[in-house]
Every structure is written in structure tokens, then in C-alpha cells.
Amino acid sequence: MSEKQTPLGALVTAGAMQNAAEAITDTIFMVKDISNAYLVTTADGDVMINTGFIGNGPRTKDLFAPHRTGPLRRIILTQSHADHYGALPEQLETDTHIIAGAGFTETAEYFDRLAPFLARRSGKLWASLTRRNGPPPVPPKVVPDVEVSDVLAFEHGGRSFEVHKTSGGETLCAVFVWLPAERTIFTGNLFGPVWRAMPNLVTIRGDRPRLVRAYLRSLDTVRALEPDLVITGHGEPIRGAHSIRADLDAMRAAVVHIERETIAGMNAGKSVHALMRDITLPEDGRIGEFHGKTSWVVRAIWEENAGWFHYADGTTGLYHVPRSAVDADLAALAGTAPLVARALAHLDAGRPLEALHLVEIALTAEPADPQALAVRKSALERLATDAAGRNLSETMWLKAEIADVDAILAAGDRTAPRPDTGSPAATAGNAALGD
Template sequence: MQPITRDANQPLNAQIINDGAGKQDAVDLGSGIFMSKDVSNLYLVTTPAGSVLINTGIIYSAAENKRRFDAVTDKPIRKIVFTQSHEDHIGGWPTFNTPDIETIGQANLPFVRTQYRDLGKAMGARSRRLWSRDQKQELTERPEPVLTTTFHDRHAFELGGRRFELYSVPGGETVDSLVVWLPEERIVFTGNMTGPIFGHVPNLYTVRGERYRYVQWYIDSVQRVIDLNPNVLVTGHGEPVRGAAEIRSRLTRMRDATQYLRDETFKGMNAGKSLWELMETIKLPAELAIPQGHGKVPWIVRAIWEEHLGWFRYESSTELYSVPTQSVLPDLIALAGGDATALDLAAKYFGDNAPLKALHIAEAIAPASPHYHRALEIQLYAQRLILDAAGRENFSEVRWLESEIRRLEAALAGDN
């Protein structure tokens, strides 16, 4: 697969999300398979007896996605398969579904959808904060697909002379993730099992808010795809990856990089090192260094720590109770000389190249303080420095910092 070119100041995910916007044709991938680009791509596998639709895209693109596929075949869709239960995979189901279509998903899909329904308001608000620049249309309705067939570990069927095998890969973005395998053609559809950008570190925790993805399940899921030995790998985003050797090499590196982070985190935990030390010191070695466009190594370390040891770090009894550190910071600042003195210290941290420490102090200044305007200026400057240092590689990190910068800019404008 050729590298994707992009604007250096634009996260790769932003371009991928908008790849399918507007009226365009389905893309012929060969072997009777067609791709419709969307927030997450959907695929039509054609046969003489009808088609299998892999994912249905997001709801607001459903009519356009259906138009694209209607233009490439007049054979009906016989089966719909979901590689996972996120909105950008299942949202178009009502547009494509008819009473005679079989809808297939992994058995955990209803369980995961219950979480999304029950937490829809909270998760939606967080997603909008991060992705308002990239997803121009808000989801105002969330239709729920009705599964006619579920399975736990594996399921197979034939249609029009093509064999389809489905395998559970719970280490993907959701515990209902599956891959679709065409054994005769040696083509595998992985959806977003390895994240939205293939070849990057996993996203074991997403900043928008989501349950942790278990690291061993991820490693095992990648191994399951390696064992298939595919010649073509089709993901939820971007172009297919072609060539058995290329696919095996990239999947192996992803597996080994994740195994290394898992082992190093375990080693550090067993040595009694703090979470913060491990987040700071664990790095991928050069031979395993892969991009961090959606996941990020320190976040992976934290996800592994909290998956296995939980949120109580044994650092302080205060972790067990509902009084946060921030509640006493204003009193400590007063004792240490007041807001002005504290902000002088924050400004000094900039000279020490420590913008995160400056941000900690500036965020402790109360809105009622006469020095609050300066505190906001220091927060804004710190966020800009942190963004510059981040290198704009990680989508969620960039979008979060940009949203904070816009918030602080608006607050300062209103304060003048």
C-alpha cells in the first residue's frame, strides 16, 4: 500500500473521515468487491446469487452509499455482516435492510449496543467536543439493527459459489469485533480491528470515552489474522493492503510492538514503579517503532496498568475518596504567597520547558481571582506549547488540545 500524503498540520484521521464525502462512485477493488468510502468504509462482495454487504456506514450517508452500490450490480443484497457495532459501521442498516436479508453479527453486539444507548448522551457530548471539526453532521437518530444470526467464535456460509468465514476478534475496537475471511481468494476484511489507521499502535483507550480494550485480546486477535495468511487485507479506512509478505510483516510488527509494551509495563509494575514513571519512560525500540496516530504509547501503558491493577495506585489514601487534589490547591497557593506568586512560578516553568507543570498551577486559580485573566493566558500558552511538542501525529490528542485552545481563546475574548 502506498503511503497516504497529507497536510502536515492536519491529522491523518481527519482526511480519512472526510474521504467519502459527497457524491462519488463505488471503488472497484477487483474480485467482484466494491468499496464505498464513508466515515468508516463499507464493502459489497458480489456473487451470481446476490451480494454480501460488510458494514452499512453511518446513517447520514446511507442513501448515497446505497446509490453507489446500486450502480454496480442489480443483484439483491442477501446478507449484511457487521465487523463491529460502532455507529459508523451499523448506522445505514435501515436503508439497506429488507425482510429477506439475513443480518449477522458477533454474539456480543447487543450487549455493546446497550452500553452505547445507555451512555449515548455522555459519549455523544465527548465525541462532539473532539470531532466537531471533522464530522460536520451530528447523529440525531441511532437506529438499532436487528440481528437474525449471531455466533460466538466462528461462523461460515456460502453464497453464489463464494465461501465466507467469520471469526471473532474481541481485541478490536469492540468486544463484538469480527473479521470476514474469503478463503478461496485469501481476502480478509478486518474492519477497525487494528484501529482506524492500519499499521499504527493499538488504541487500547480512546480519549472520547470507551471501555478499555484488553491488551492480550488485541495481541491474540492480530495473531488470528496472521494465521489466516491473507493475500489482501481490507480495513475500515484507506486502501487495501496487498501482498502476503507485506501484510504478515506489518501485522507482526503491530503484534510485537504491543507485546513489548505489555511486557515492559508488567515488568515495571512488578518492580514497584509508579504509573507516571512507566508512562514517561517506556518507549518502543527502533525495530518496533510504529506510528501513533490514534493510540499513543503512554496511554497504552496506562490502559494496561489500569486493566490489570485498576485505578487505585497505592500512592495515597485520598485516591479512595471523593475529595480531589484540586479542592485544596487554592488554599495551598494562598499559603505559598497567593495567586500572583503562583503564576510567577508557572511562568518560570516555561523557561524550564515544563508547560504541563505551568498548566497545573494556572488551572488552580479560581475564576473569582483578580489574577484569573493572567491564569487563562498562561493556560493558553501552555496548551499551545504542548500541542507544538506533540507533533500533530495523534488525532485525539491534537483535537483535544485544539478544543482547549479554542475554549481559552473564547474565554479571554469575553474577559476583555
């Protein structure tokens, strides 16, 4: 599989070679990190918006130091993912005031409760990207001085700030920061980590679902402000009211189209998998699929409206025994060799998913069968080729699965970890890439 960096992967590693904070304006500076940190200077000290990831606090502080104008009066956190607040302890000064969205503490507690579960899943996806080994870093305990439930407006050092609680960010506690005089907005990851791209309403690593209508309401709120400058959680700022409006319109149109078509398909009696296959964006309405994907948004909307039980799963979907529980029986009846041969036929016909279904049945009976493993690896590589490195989560998942097969082949048995049992690594339990 190609080692070409995905667009989102390039963004989250962009700070690796940065040796000076970048000036966005004369009074706004950026330090790139897994999620970026921003410094806003005023006539009476400074305001920081997000701080960067765990362990990068000294770097953030050093890069901002040449631009500091006085005490750090406030730190505003746009969401409770550790890549946004992990470097906070090193930035704190006497009387620094911490501002976050309502639910920040509750969301952080949610990540704490599920830390081992989320660490395993995040480790499988992100270990190779973040180049961290061993146990995941532990996020700092942050207690905001204020949790904003609507709008918090304040004047500081001759500048006006507004902190707006949003209904549809990457976390349920998300806020954005609006500087009305400059018509500048800090959105964090309100629209995901990549601008003009598909939202990831439910991440594959696991997180609380984000509702599609809440996302659209948040987008409409930002659009109504008519900003001239958008500063996001990752990447370069977006400049120009006309371009920003066009991008927001495109993002809105794409998500509205997917929701409309999904609801229509549900009402017509189509299955979720049929809709995931069939719903696409018009050629002139496509946006990036670097973090979310059209098919994933379809599934998220379906399950937001219909819940976890799919009638197509039948009676057994109501109970604790999955269909895979009889894979060994199917393999015994059909034989490993015929299953592998049929899987290979599917693969040769351009159907790698069908090939994976069959070869997984075969591997239940013969976990170390080299022919079955070879077909599985080829099917995964075909999916990776088709994905073309566009979507980071998909790409990292496929890379991890291929690495698992390679490890099994090298060891001569099937002892490599499977999904949800991999070793924790890479990120904090609350999933640094935000996801």
C-alpha cells in the first residue's frame, strides 16, 4: 500500500517542521499542531484559543513567546478533545481565565470513563501517524472557570470577543469565537478537521453521535455572520467573504442532499446498506471526503432516525449471538479451500468486500491458512487502492488491517490483535484527531 500522506494526515503533521509561529494578521498568530493553537494579542495582554496536544506545551509556549504582549488573560477551548486542550497546563499563568462550552467537564468525564476502550481503538487507527508508542498520554484535568451555554461577550484590551455555544460541533460542548470588529471567526473543528469537507457525524474510533440537523444549524449560524476570515482547527485560514460563503453553501448543500435522499430511501423501504451504496453527491456538488464520507453520513443519519436495530438483520439482530458465531460451521460444511477459491473469484471480479466476507469465514476454521491470508491481504490492498488515500480514517484502518495480516503471516499463526483488542497507543482516550 502506498505511503502517500492523506490530506488530513498532512494537516495534523504540518507542525512537525515549524520553528516559528505564523502571523495570520498583525495580532493573530498560529502554532501548528495535531490541532492548532492561536494567540490573539490586545492592548491589555493576550488571549489564547486552543493550546495544542499533550506533551507539546513547551513548544507552543516557546513559539508564541516572541509575539506575547503581556499576561495571558484568557484561554478559550473550542472543544474537549485533547488535541485542542492537551497543552493547557504549560500555558497557564497567574489569573489566566479558562473558558469552554457548556458540557466540557461532562464530555471530558465521558472520555475518562471509556478511556481503555477508546485508547485501543484510537491506537489501531493513529499509532503510525502520530509516531507514539506505548501507553497513550493522559489528558490533563481541566476545570473551566466558565462554561458558556449561549453567548459570552466581553471586551478586552480594546477588542471585542464573543464565545458562541454551538449545537453541532465535533463534541457536544463545542464553541466558536467571533471577533465582530474584524469579522474573524475561530471555528475549531465545528465543520470537522478539514474545511469544505464532509462532516464525520460518527467517527469509526467511537464517540457520541453528532446530529445532522444540529450540524446544519451551526453552519447556518456561522454563515449568517458573514465572516471575512475563518480560522479553523487545522490548516491555513480561509480568507474572503465571498469564498467563505461559497464554501459554506457547498457544505450545506451536500449534507442537505444526503439527508433528503437518506430519508426518502428509508421511507421507500430500502436498507441502510443499499442507501450507503446508492446515494452519491451530484458531480457539481461534491466536497472533500477526508474525514467523513458520504456513505458514513448516510449510515449516521439512518441510525440517528431509526436506532440500532435493522430489520434486514432479522430476528437474530435482537439477540446476543452474531451471525459470525456460525462461521466455523459454514467453513466445516463448505471446506476452507472452496471458500478461499470463491473469495478469490470475487476478488478477481472486482468485488473485494464479498471476498473479505468469505475469507473471514474460512479463517475462522483455519486461522493460519496462508492462501486465505493472502486473499485477505489482497482484498484489503484492493480497497486501499480504491480509497486512494483520500480519507484518513479509512486509510489508517486499512493500513492497520494489512499490518495485522503481515504479522500473522510472519508469525505463522493468527495471534495478531483484532479490532477492539489492539494495544493502546498513539493518542489519548479522547482521540486526538477529533475528529
